[in-house]
Amino acid sequence: MNRARAVLILAWFLAGHALAQEPGTRVPSVTLAPVGRVQVRPGGSATVQLDFRVGSEFHINSNKPKSELLIPTVLKLAASAPLAVASEKYPAGEDLSFPFAPGEKLSVYSGDFSITVVIKAAARTASGEFPVGGELRFQACDRSACYPPRSIPVQFAVAVVGR
Amino acid sequence: MRRNTLVFVALCFAILGMVASGKYLARTRLLRPNSMVGDVRGLPAPDFELTSLDGKRVKLSDFRGKAVLLNFWATWCSPCKVEMPWFVELQNKYGNDGLVVLGVAMDDTEASKIARFTSEMGVNYPVLLGNDKVSEDYGNVQYLPTSFFINRDGKFVDKGVGLIDHNEAEKYVQKALASRVVGVNGSAAAPGASRRRSPQTGAQ
Numbered sequence: 001m002n003r004a005r006a007v008l009i010l011a012w013f014l015a016g017h018a019l020a021q022e023p024g025t026r027v028p029s030v031t032l033a034p035v036g037r038v039q040v041r042p043g044g045s046a047t048v049q050l051d052f053r054v055g056s057e058f059h060i061n062s063n064k065p066k067s068e069l070l071i072p073t074v075l076k077l078a079a080s081a082p083l084a085v086a087s088e089k090y091p092a093g094e095d096l097s098f099p100f101a102p103g104e105k106l107s108v109y110s111g112d113f114s115i116t117v118v119i120k121a122a123a124r125t126a127s128g129e130f131p132v133g134g135e136l137r138f139q140a141c142d143r144s145a146c147y148p149p150r151s152i153p154v155q156f157a158v159a160v161v162g163r
Numbered sequence: 164m165r166r167n168t169l170v171f172v173a174l175c176f177a178i179l180g181m182v183a184s185g186k187y188l189a190r191t192r193l194l195r196p197n198s199m200v201g202d203v204r205g206l207p208a209p210d211f212e213l214t215s216l217d218g219k220r221v222k223l224s225d226f227r228g229k230a231v232l233l234n235f236w237a238t239w240c241s242p243c244k245v246e247m248p249w250f251v252e253l254q255n256k257y258g259n260d261g262l263v264v265l266g267v268a269m270d271d272t273e274a275s276k277i278a279r280f281t282s283e284m285g286v287n288y289p290v291l292l293g294n295d296k297v298s299e300d301y302g303n304v305q306y307l308p309t310s311f312f313i314n315r316d317g318k319f320v321d322k323g324v325g326l327i328d329h330n331e332a333e334k335y336v337q338k339a340l341a342s343r344v345v346g347v348n349g350s351a352a353a354p355g356a357s358r359r360r361s362p363q364t365g366a367q
Contacts (some may be wrong), residue, residue, distance in 0.1 A: 069238045069280065100242040100326050139239060145306045145325035146240040148269070 028140030028147050029055035035156035042160060043123035045086060050075070050115045050154065052136065059108040060138040062093025066107050070139070071149050075115050077134035082122035083158055085132070089116040099143050121160050129159045203319040208233070208311060209300040213267065213291035216278045221265075221291055224317070230257075230339035231313040232264045232332070235293065235304045238272070238280045242326040243308040247284045249329045253336055254288045260340050261315065264288035267297060269307060314342030 033051040040046040054060055061070045077085045091114060093107030119132060135151040208231075212222045223231065234250060236243035247266075254264045268277045268290055281290050298304045301311065310327060312320040312335035320339045323332065 070241070071239045098241070100245050104241070106241065141241065142325075145242055145308065146237070147305055147307070148237075149239075149271075 026057075026142075028058040028060075028142070028150070030060065030136065030138055030140070030150075030152055031055075032136070032152065032154055038119065038156060038158045039161050040083075040119060040121045040158055042082075042121055042125040042162075045118050045120040046158065048117045048119060048156065048158075050117060050156075051112065052109075052114065053112050054110050054140070057142050058140045059096070059106075059110040059142075060140045062107040062109050063090035064093065064107060066105065070106070071137075073109060073136065073138040075117070075134065075136050075154065077117060077132055077154065079119060079132040079158070080130065082125040082160065083130050083132060084120050084122075086118040086120045088118075091115070098141075119158050121158075125160050127160055127162045129157050131155065131157055203311070203322050206319050208313045208317050208319055210317075211297045211300060213293065213297060216268075216274055216281065216290050216292070221289060223265075223313075226263050226265075227317055228315050229261045229263045230315055230320075230336065230342070231311075232262065232336060232339070233267065233301075233311040233313060234264065235267045235269055235298075235301070235307055235309045237269045237307050238277060239270070240307040244284065245326055246308055246310070246332070247286060249332060251285055251287050253333060257336055257340060262336055262340060266290040267293040269293040269298065269304070312336060312339045314339045316342060318342075 031053050033053065035048065035050065038046050038048050060073050063072050063074065065072050073090070075088055075090075077088065079085050091109070093109060095105040096108055096110075097103070097105050115136075133153070133155040136154050137149060137151045139149040140147045208223060210222060210224045212220055215221050223233070232250060232253065234243075234246065236246070250264045250266075254262060266281070266286065266288060270277055270293075274292060277290065277292070301309075306324050308323075308326060310323045310332070312322065312332075314320050320342070321335045323335070
């Protein structure tokens with residue numbers, strides 16, 4: 001029975017190895033963590049931190065990559081009245097070099113990164129909940145290749161609360 | 164003891180069956196669009212017609228009789244930049260033997276920007292403007308760079324997904340060049356026997 005167990009373990013290992021060896025079959029993922037409750041008073045503003053996570057083994061260009069040819073990570077948000085997106089603040093990228101170009105440093109995001117957004121509410125606004133939506137556009141690579149640019153939806157709600 | 168042996172033999176057969184069916188599926192998947200994942204060797208390379216940076220229409224079948232290194236790349240792909248000087252070198256080294264390097268730019272940008280980039284990189288081979296159709300025909304090329312090595316008969320010798328090793332690329336090129344052209348009557352001609360001047364590039 002030990003031999004059978006050994007064969008099963010070997011088969012499991014070989015199957016895993018075979019899948020891991022098939023490049024081009026992985027899809028880079030960037031995910032947005034759930035956004036907590038956002039409140040703003042009429043005429044006021046609220047700061048919203050959007051927490052993103054880049055899938056392991058991947059990196060994406062920062063908002064300010066070191067070459068004009070590289071595609072920056074960009075958040076495009078739109079808020080309908082009575083809200084407005086006042087500003088977006090991107091984190092600085094991490095300067096990393098990769099095996100494909102050891103002498104070159106790229107400005108990238110990997111792992112977790114956050115973009116801070118300021119939402120403003122018009123002065124004369126009735127209470128209520130309003131959606132803010134858009135997308136994060138990014139272009140991901142791993143240690144030996146790159147994927148075409150992709151976008152993921154970014155949506156959260158902002159509650160306008162009375163004075 | 165006998166039962167254990169039977170289980171062991173059954174497991175061996177099951178594993179062999181899984182490996183065989185996996186290999187079969189890997190090959191048959193290649194025959195359908197969007198699934199050119201796995202072993203492509205021996206399969207015919209899909210023909211295409213694309214526009215080159217200088218505005219000419221170029222077909223893969225124009226190069227029948229030559230070995231083709233078909234490289235999918237993009238200006239925003241840093242690893243692709245690493246391979247380009249190698250391909251320039253391979254084109255210089257093996258061009259007279261019948262190698263044609265073809266770049267397929269998968270950028271969603273103006274041709275002039277791509278042309279400026281290839282000029283700066285010293286690219287000495289034709290660069291074509293890729294599209295969704297050619298990407299789908301070649302298995303939905305998403306992972307750049309991806310290179311296909313095609314022999315003189317228009318069949319895949321191998322492919323490289325992601326940044327490949329320089330020596331490996333040269334080995335595949337040599338393999339593609341070593342192939343013989345099969346004539347219409349099935350007879351094999353010596354490599355280079357059917358070489359002709361390309362109408363698009365003027366390359367020998």
